[in-house]
Amino acid sequence: MESITVDLGARSYPIHIGPGILDEIGKILRALIGLEKILVITDGNVRDLYAGRVLELLKVAGFDAHLAAIPPGEPSKTLKEAERLYYIALDYGLDRNSAVIALGGGVVGDLAGFVAATYMRGIRYVQVPTSLLAQVDSSVGGKVAVNLESAKNIVGAFHQPVAVIIDPLTLKTLPDREFREGLAEVIKYGIIWDGDFFNWLEENVMTLRQGGESLIYAIKKSCAIKASVVTLDERDEGTRMILNYGHTVGHALESLVGYGVLLHGEAVAAGMIIEAGIALEIGLLERQDYERIERILRRVVPVEIPGCVETGGLIEAMACDKKNKGGRLAFALPEKLGRAGVYYDVPEREILYKILDHFLKKSTVP
Ligand SMILES: NC(=O)c1ccc[n+]([C@@H]2O[C@H](COP(=O)([O-])OP(=O)(O)OC[C@H]3O[C@@H](n4cnc5c(N)ncnc54)[C@H](O)[C@@H]3O)[C@@H](O)[C@H]2O)c1
Numbered sequence: 001m002e003s004i005t006v007d008l009g010a011r012s013y014p015i016h017i018g019p020g021i022l023d024e025i026g027k028i029l030r031a032l033i034g035l036e037k038i039l040v041i042t043d044g045n046v047r048d049l050y051a052g053r054v055l056e057l058l059k060v061a062g063f064d065a066h067l068a069a070i071p072p073g074e075p076s077k078t079l080k081e082a083e084r085l086y087y088i089a090l091d092y093g094l095d096r097n098s099a100v101i102a103l104g105g106g107v108v109g110d111l112a113g114f115v116a117a118t119y120m121r122g123i124r125y126v127q128v129p130t131s132l133l134a135q136v137d138s139s140v141g142g143k144v145a146v147n148l149e150s151a152k153n154i155v156g157a158f159h160q161p162v163a164v165i166i167d168p169l170t171l172k173t174l175p176d177r178e179f180r181e182g183l184a185e186v187i188k189y190g191i192i193w194d195g196d197f198f199n200w201l202e203e204n205v206m207t208l209r210q211g212g213e214s215l216i217y218a219i220k221k222s223c224a225i226k227a228s229v230v231t232l233d234e235r236d237e238g239t240r241m242i243l244n245y246g247h248t249v250g251h252a253l254e255s256l257v258g259y260g261v262l263l264h265g266e267a268v269a270a271g272m273i274i275e276a277g278i279a280l281e282i283g284l285l286e287r288q289d290y291e292r293i294e295r296i297l298r299r300v301v302p303v304e305i306p307g308c309v310e311t312g313g314l315i316e317a318m319a320c321d322k323k324n325k326g327g328r329l330a331f332a333l334p335e336k337l338g339r340a341g342v343y344y345d346v347p348e349r350e351i352l353y354k355i356l357d358h359f360l361k362k363s364t365v366p
């Protein structure tokens with residue numbers, strides 16, 4: 001087992017990573033002081049695969065543990081589902097000496113974290129991510145949220161977990177499509193933060209599905225980069241916004257086509273190609289770097305956008321983005337491989353319409 005610390009003073013916490021570490025969950029949680037009851041929140045798929053084992057391990061470690069499952073997928077990330085979980089928590093007697101465990105992908109993590117952030121004005125929670133996307137991204141950093149129909153992640157909080165427990169062996173049961181969408185966020189780190197990691201991914205990304213040391217390296221590297229960024233800017237006021245590369249377009253696409261039609265990583269992959277196209281068009285990014293970004297993303301994840309999406313609607317949907325200021329759209333754009341910045345005032349007619357129109361018609365940028 002290896003541990004990375006997210007260094008946030010009193011809110012610091014460890015990310016434990018190791019194959020088979022799920023079996024240690026009881027022991028790890030025992031180290032958390034004063035913990036009595038635990039509500040394990042999961043989804044229907046992960047419940048059938050892992051929840052029995054987790055509940056048993058918690059009981060053996062002396063916890064009073066209870067399970068609540070949500071329907072799998074993005075449509076569950078709602079206030080309605082959060083409300084249902086509050087009632088389950090209340091009926092079970094969850095109090096401020098209790099904790100929530102988010103056992104599942106990013107949907108479970110964001111929703112369970114939101115419930116933990118708001119129930120009794122905030123109780124502790126532990127992230128136990130089981131999808132690749134959740135292991136490399138959503139379980140770390142404390143962004144928790146639910147969606148409104150027209151705006152992704154628009155109701156939420158910053159609420160850091162007390163620990164993250166990552167067992168890469170759980171990825172053996174993850175379907176191929178969900179594995180690939182997770183790779184999009186892994187590649188994002190190479191583009192925005194670490195050019196050497198990007199180079200490594202160009203060589204190794206297609207081998208990661210086989211598991212083993214390369215996959216563990218990619219998970220650790222991703223968590224270490226995310227931990228560094230979050231440590232610099234916990235509340236998304238500056239540096240952290242670069243983690244949103246691909247998301248101005250990606251989130252707009254997800255809400256526009258209907259939650260769950262495109263997986264988050266698929267929408268973000270398309271968003272990263274389009275936003276790299278914007279960076280190219282405004283002279284921020286060299287064409288050679290643009291081409292490498294496009295090539296690796298296309299190898300890994302489908303970036304086809306449903307035909308119903310048109311440019312005007314997409315730009316309108318981007319108006320809900322949380323990075324925007326005073327009505328000005330914001331984009332986290334790559335400047336070169338391994339570096340990104342946040343940009344406002346991308347000329348709407350000349351650049352934005354041009355790139356989006358071209359992409360939606362031809363699935364590429366000019
Ligand atoms: N908070 C953050 O910082 C952050 C970062 C990135 C993404 N997100 C959010 O994460 C969500 C996407 O996460 P996701 O892609 O994990 O989606 P998800 O939670 O829907 O999981 C994808 C699918 O994989 C299944 N699954 C999960 N683990 C499995 C396993 N080990 N074996 C078999 N099936 C398994 C799930 O049941 C689901 O059907 C989005 O809502 C996105 O907005 C949040």
Ligand SMILES: O=C(O)C(=O)C[C@@H](O)[C@H](O)[C@H](O)COP(=O)(O)O
Nearest residue numbers: 137141143152153240243244247322
């Ligand atoms: O942790 C962050 O910060 C990120 O931006 C990571 C993203 O991959 C993630 O999708 C996040 O949920 C987006 O945050 P939001 O603030 O745009 O809702």
Ligand SMILES: [Zn+2]
Nearest residue numbers: 185247264268
């Ligand atoms: Zn994301």
